[in-house]
Amino acid sequence: MRHILRLPPFRYAAAMCCVMVLLLVGPRATGGEMRTWTDKTGKFKIEAEFLEVLDGNVQLKRADGQTISVPLTKLSKADQTHLRELARKNREQDADPNNPFGLGAGGPAPRGPQAPRQPLGMAGAGAAGLSADDFGMPGGGSEFQVGDEVEVKDGLDYVPGKVVGIGSGGTQVFVTIDGTGETESVFAREPWLRRPGGEQPGGGKSTPTGSVGGYELTAADLSGIRRVVPLGGGGGEFTPDPGADKLIAAKPVGLSPRRGFFEDIEAVNFTGAERAVVACQGGEDMHEKSSTVEICNLATGRSEGYLAGPPKLKMAAVTASGKRVVTVSEIETFKYGPLQVWDVTGEGLQHVASWQGSTDKNRGQFEWIGWLDEDRVLTVDDNNAIAWAIDGEKIRGDYQIPVRNGARPAFSPGGGQFALPANGSVDIHSVATGERLARVPVEGASSGSQVAFSPNGELIAVSTGPFVKVVAIAGGEQLCDAFAPVRGDNVGLAWAGDQYVLAGGRDLIHVGTQTVAWTYEHSAQFVRGAGGKCWYFLDDRHSNQRALLPFSLPQPGVTPVPEDQLALAPGAQVALDLQLAVSYNSDGDFRGDVEKKLTSDLERAGFVLTDGANATLVARLTPGETETVEYRTWGISRETQSVSVTKQVYELELLVDGQSVWTRKSTQDSPHHLQLQENESINDAINRVMKPTTGYFGAGVPARVVKQDEAERRKSEISLHGLQ
CATH class of the missing domain: 3.30.160 (Double Stranded RNA Binding Domain)
Structure with missing residues (x-):
């Protein structure tokens, strides 16, 4: 199956990146020379230029320009040896730091602000639920350590060796080959490097260690992590968590202007009614990797810190006190790095710990990250929601909730419960223990649904396609089913008082009449509910002004639509x-x-x-x-x-x-x-x-x-x- 990419002018650069990615799947041509290729029987020969090895097939270009694909195993031994040497030459070129086109080029590994260079770790033991097998290293980190016995791919075969060094960023390791004594630089992943006999590292009682993006990974302890099974919460027994999240003296927060045309807003994340963080990446140059983290006090309307963040920042969250930040950055293209916790100091962000927290073994992606309290982080990926306890440099898995397709949580007004949408239902969990407190049937709900608790904690609003439903948590009675499409995760649902739900920051639904009572046209990139307010993140590129603005909705004069209208x-x-x-x-x-x-x-x-x-x-x-x-x-x-x-x-x-x-x-x-x-x-x-x-x-x-x-x-x- 061939893949074809549309190329409008503005996508040309991205398309070239895709081409380059596909070039890395196997040995690559070093010249453009023609060669006589022979099959293993010796009966058939062809003059052709070598292109690449892809999925076990050798791609050759004939003199007439036609491209053919030949199974590697059908080539002669001499041709297979030639490809083995070509693969070895490519690895040596890629490892040469003076080669600007090599895979190891690009200068020193990115370092976050105030980054320590000493390893951060602790020993772990035994986990009934998650183990090291569940945590991949897609963000460029190495699962191998100095002294490990390994096997290196040498053309078509594997040869034994021992790891003698770890390259910058952990993407490459140095291996001394048994018998020859030669030391080679090898990519620290399959198929270039593997455990003896193809054995995968695993069965560990902690998350993988190594180095990612210049940071040593802490071995997060998985020995005591509790797996929350889908039991309990039946019989309509449920205690709402209204808390004190009613009204705050919220004030508009003026934010720092853009640093350049190519700066992107990566995340606007709220923690209760106290604080929010705005994470940006980029600047004047389209290849700029630097980032900023701006911490906002919602009650005072002040920006408490405009800080340099780690390179290629993608996600961030701040504690309610504003003293700590957790971040996730992109380490490789389309691949995410570890979780990183930082202390907020007068000099900037001080690195505390990094660990591999995603169970998405392909890309290491997180769907959501946030703080449960001052010492615990909740992460959600495609497979699990995991609560992590942080004690200084020590990280411990607290509980794990299996999820599907990265459901995003919504928190109760009191902060003691969170909801996770699933197919046909919404589960309510305890923040303290992860225990499921209730399962609320919601027809049409999915893991991609948006959810919001009512101010009294008794109801939830749920987006189901173009409809918004309001359901009682205890008993599951449906009270509203209104047509109000919610487009995108960043402008979801928010309650506006006890009787209205704001959908997409645009449609104000009156629950009692199931009708859109008011419409707000806006260009906000993010809309959230917090502290009894509806917050809009607005960014005007022309004036280079941006702000978080709170609105008390519905405004005076808004009433339900009468039947005769x-x-x-x-x-x-x-x-x-x-x-x-x-x-x-x-x-x-x-x-x-x-x-x-x-x-x-x-x-x-x-x-x-x-x-x-x-x-x-x-x-x-x-x-x-x-x-x-x-x-x-x-x-x-x-x-x-x-x-x-x-x-x-x-x-x-x-x-x-x-x-x-x-x-x-x-x-x-x-x-x-x-x-x-x-x-x-x-x-x-x-x-x-x-x-x-x-x-x-x-x-x-x-x-x-x-x-x-x-x-x-x-x-x-x-x-x-x-x-x-």
Whole structure:
């Protein structure tokens, strides 16, 4: 299967990065010389240029320009020896620090502010749940230590040796080969390096040690970690945790201006109602790796510290006291480094400890990090939510909760409970012990749902596709089901008082009437609820001003929408009108599929499908703009091909007496990436990917639609100038 990447001008650099990544899968050509290649029987020969070894196949380019793939095992012994020597030469070149194109180039490993150079560690023993096997080293750290017996890949075979040194950043190790006495620099990962006999390191009672990004990893103790099993919390027995998180004298926090055009806001993370941290990375240069951490006091409206952070910062969280910060950085492209804890001092961030905390063994990615209290960090990855206890330089696993696909937690107002969404339910856990206190059935919920506790801790709001539901934790009664799409994790759900839920920072839902009572237009990158306020992170590039602004919502004058101001409500009769440019696709009766889907959506909303009704749902599919798109193949050849792609425009519109009361439009654009199937051209792949699909008509329609004039009256704008 070939991979093709779309190349608009602004994606050219990224595409080249993808090409370079794929070049590293095996031996690489050092020249462009032709060679006579022979199969192992000696009967067949060919003149060709070597390109690469990929998935056990040798890629060769013939004199006529055609590329062929030959299984490595079918080549002659002489050709296999040639490839073995070529692999050895490539490793030596990559390890040469004077080679600007080598894999070991790039200068010294990044060091965070106030970084100590001494190892930080402690011995660990025995864990019933997690072990070292669960923690990979995708962030560039080495799981090997000086003195380890290893095997080095030597062409097609492995030869035994011993680790005699660890390279900068831990991505390479130095191995003395048994018998020859030669010392080689080797990548510290499969397939270049492995344990004897292919044995994987594991069974350990602590997280892996080594070095990542210039920091020695602490061996976090897993011996006493408790695995929380999905039991308990039944019978409706639940004690809410309202706490004191009602109202605070919140003030706007003016933030430091951008350091340059290429600075990105990586995270805005709140800890209770006390503090927030803003993490940024980049600057004037598009390759800038430096970062900043800004700590905000929400009660005083002051920025308490604008500090240099570790390079390539991706995530950060601050304790409620503002005395400690935990961070995660990108160590390699698309791969994340360890957790790092820092003390906040007058001189900046002082490094305390680093440890490998992600059980995502592929990329080391975390979905969420935050503080449970002053001494414990909660991390969530694709597999587990783990609470880590921090005692000076010592790290200990406290409890582990299996999760799926990186569910993001939401905390109760009192801070003693947190909710984790799952498929069809939301689990409520104790912050202190991890114990599951309740399981709340929520139809349509998934691990990607957003969740928010009500101020009294008795209810949760949950996003389920384009709908927001409000459910009682004790008993599971559903109190609200409103149409209010939440787009993105950073602008999720927040309660605005006891009767309203803010969805996406935009739609203010009145729980009792299940209707959007007010709409706030905004351009905030992050919206959060804390301390009884709705906080908007606003960034104006033109004036280079940015701030965290708290709003007390709903503002005076907001009231629920009365029934007589609804254009449509459950029970109304609605007709269906399909205006589709395409009736059939490669899957069959497209028109029939659309009719079936939209009929189901109307019935879910409580409407009665009736021909000739004065209300009509119109579905349109029309051809959009035709554009010429360039695609480049991944790998050595990097061929470019231009194709014409016609966009598809999907539109839904609700009409009442011929007047539009609600619309939604989406466009099927040309794909950024294609996977060509066997014997498939790019044009064939475009036609396959761009075939009409019902998914672009969305996941539902609103059950309660406010009249247009009334809806326009119920709108405001939120910006750096305030609420208008």
